[in-house]
Amino acid sequence: MIESAQAATIVLNGEPHELAGATSALDLVAEVTGRELREDGTPADGGRLGIAVAVNGEVIRRGGWSGFVLTDGHTVDIVTAVQGG
Amino acid sequence: MTWTIDGTDLSSRLVMGTGGASSLSILEDALQASGTELTTVAMRRFDAESRDSVFTMLQRLGIRILPNTAGCYTARDAVLTAQLAREALETNWVKLEVIADEDTLLPDPIELFAAAEELVLDGFTVFAYTNDDPALAKRLEDAGVAAVMPAGAPIGSGLGILNPHNIETIVSRAHVPIILDAGVGTASDAALAMELGCTAVLLASAVTRAHDAQAMARAMALAVESGYLAAGAGRIPKRPLALASSTFDGLVAAR
Numbered sequence: 001m002i003e004s005a006q007a008a009t010i011v012l013n014g015e016p017h018e019l020a021g022a023t024s025a026l027d028l029v030a031e032v033t034g035r036e037l038r039e040d041g042t043p044a045d046g047g048r049l050g051i052a053v054a055v056n057g058e059v060i061r062r063g064g065w066s067g068f069v070l071t072d073g074h075t076v077d078i079v080t081a082v083q084g085g
Numbered sequence: 086m087t088w089t090i091d092g093t094d095l096s097s098r099l100v101m102g103t104g105g106a107s108s109l110s111i112l113e114d115a116l117q118a119s120g121t122e123l124t125t126v127a128m129r130r131f132d133a134e135s136r137d138s139v140f141t142m143l144q145r146l147g148i149r150i151l152p153n154t155a156g157c158y159t160a161r162d163a164v165l166t167a168q169l170a171r172e173a174l175e176t177n178w179v180k181l182e183v184i185a186d187e188d189t190l191l192p193d194p195i196e197l198f199a200a201a202e203e204l205v206l207d208g209f210t211v212f213a214y215t216n217d218d219p220a221l222a223k224r225l226e227d228a229g230v231a232a233v234m235p236a237g238a239p240i241g242s243g244l245g246i247l248n249p250h251n252i253e254t255i256v257s258r259a260h261v262p263i264i265l266d267a268g269v270g271t272a273s274d275a276a277l278a279m280e281l282g283c284t285a286v287l288l289a290s291a292v293t294r295a296h297d298a299q300a301m302a303r304a305m306a307l308a309v310e311s312g313y314l315a316a317g318a319g320r321i322p323k324r325p326l327a328l329a330s331s332t333f334d335g336l337v338a339a340r
Contacts (some may be wrong), residue, residue: 032131050140051131052173058146065184077130079169081140083112083291084127085102085153085180 008072020068025053026065032078041065050080086313088206088262090231091178091210093149097122098279099309100151100264102289105140105299105314113142119302124148125180125287127155128170136213140174151212153180158193160200167204178205180234180287182214183262190267194221200230205229214266217251219258226261233261234287237278238268241290245274249281256282272301272308279312280320 008019012028019028029051030037036044041062043049053060054077060068070076087094101121104217106112117122143150152170157163160183167179183200185193192215204211211230214330222233234256238244245268247250256263265278266287275286286309295301 010149032133034133046306048144048175050138050173051238052128052169052171054165054169057165059165059172077169079128080173081126081132081138081150081152082108082129083103083139084108084129084155085104085125085151085182 008068008070008074010072010074010076012076013078017076023070024066025055025060025068025070025076028040028070029053029065029078039066052079053077054079061069090212090262094181095122095149095285097306097309098277098285098313099306100124100266100285100287101302102287103143103293104155105290105293109139109142111298112139112293113146115298115302116143116146116148117302118299118306119188119292120287120306122149123151125151125153126174126287128155128173149178150174150176151178152176154182154200155184157183157327158185158196159183160196163196163200164203164207167200167223168207169211171209177208178212179229180212180214181230187245191236192216193217197221198224200228201225202228207339212264215246217255219251219254222255222263223258224304226259231261232264232284233259234266236263236267237265237274241294242268243270243291244268245270246277246281249277249313252278252283269305272304276308276312276315277307279309280316282316323336 010017058074087096097120099121101119101124152174154163154166163183183193183196184190201213206252212232213225214229214234217235225233237246262284264285264287265283269275269288269291278286292298292302
C-alpha cells in the first residue's frame with residue numbers, strides 16, 4: 001500500500017483538514033497565510049512572517065518546514081501574535 | 086535614566102499590553118501617546134481574518150515585542166507557547182504567565198516556578214508575572230529570571246496596589262528589575278508603584294479600556310516618570326503631627 005497516494009487528514013488549528021497530496025509544513029504555512037515563502041521559511045517579499053508551527057506539540061523550526069512532510073493524523077498548530085497582555 | 090534588560094537599554098519605564106482595545110487604531114494612538122518601547126502580545130492560532138495584525142503595527146511603530154504566555158494553566162503549555170513565540174517573533178524575551186483559574190487570573194506559583202526554571206535553561210529572557218509574594222519573587226530571581234513582575238491586584242481589576250508593603254519588600258531585596266504588573270486602574274496607581282521602588286510598570290486595561298485611551302496613556306507616561314523622580318528625590322518622613330513650614334518668629338499679634 002502506498003501511503004503517499006492517499007489523501008491525508010490532519011488536525012489544523014483544532015479543525016480537521018484534508019491534504020490534497022504530499023504536503024510539507026512549508027506548503028501548509030504558505031496556503032494558510034497566503035504568503036509566498038522561500039525554501040528557508042522566510043517570506044519571498046522580504047518581510048517578517050510572524051508565524052510559528054507546532055506538530056504534535058513540538059515546535060518545528062522555520063528552517064525545517066520544507067523538509068517536514070505532514071502525514072495522516074498529525075496535529076498541527078500555526079500560531080501568530082494577537083492583542084493581549 | 087534608562088534601565089536595562091538583557092543588555093538592552095530602555096528609556097520608557099512604561100511597558101504596555103495590547104489587550105482590551107476596541108480597535109487597532111485606538112490601540113496605536115494609545116501606544117504612541119504612552120511613549121512605550123516594550124509591549125506585550127499574546128500567541129494564538131492564526132486566523133486569516135486577523136492578517137492585518139498587531140505584529141505588523143508594532144514593527145511599524147518600532148516598539149519592541151514582548152510575547153506572553155497568557156491563558157496557559159500549566160508549565161508545559163507555557164513552555165510550548167514561549168517556544169512558539171520565540172520562533173514566530175524572533176525574540177527570546179517572554180513574559181511568563183501561568184494562571185491558576187480564570188476568575189482571579191492569579192499566577193499558579195508551582196507551575197510558574199517550574200516553567201521559569203525550564204525557560205531559563207532553554208535560554209529565554211524571562212519576565213515572570215507573579216503574585217506579590219516576596220518569597221516567591223526571590224525564588225524566581227534565584228532561578229535566573231531577568232525581571233520579576235508582581236501583581237498589584239488581579240488582572241483587569243483596576244484595584245490598584247493592594248499590598249504596597251509586599252511590593253516594597255520585593256523591591257528592597259531584589260537584584261533584578263521589579264515591574265509592577267496588573268491591577269493598575271489610574272495614574273496614581275502607576276505613580277505609587279514607582280514610588281515604592283519598582284523599575285517599571287506594565288499595564289493594559291487601565292489604558293485600553295479607559296473612555297479616552299490616548300489621554301490615559303499620556304497620564305500613565307507622566308505618572309510613571311513622576312513616580313520615578315519622586316522615588317529618587319528622597320521623600321520627607323511621615324509624622325504624626327504637623328511641622329510648621331513658616332517660622333513663628335516675628336509673628337504679629339492683635340491685642
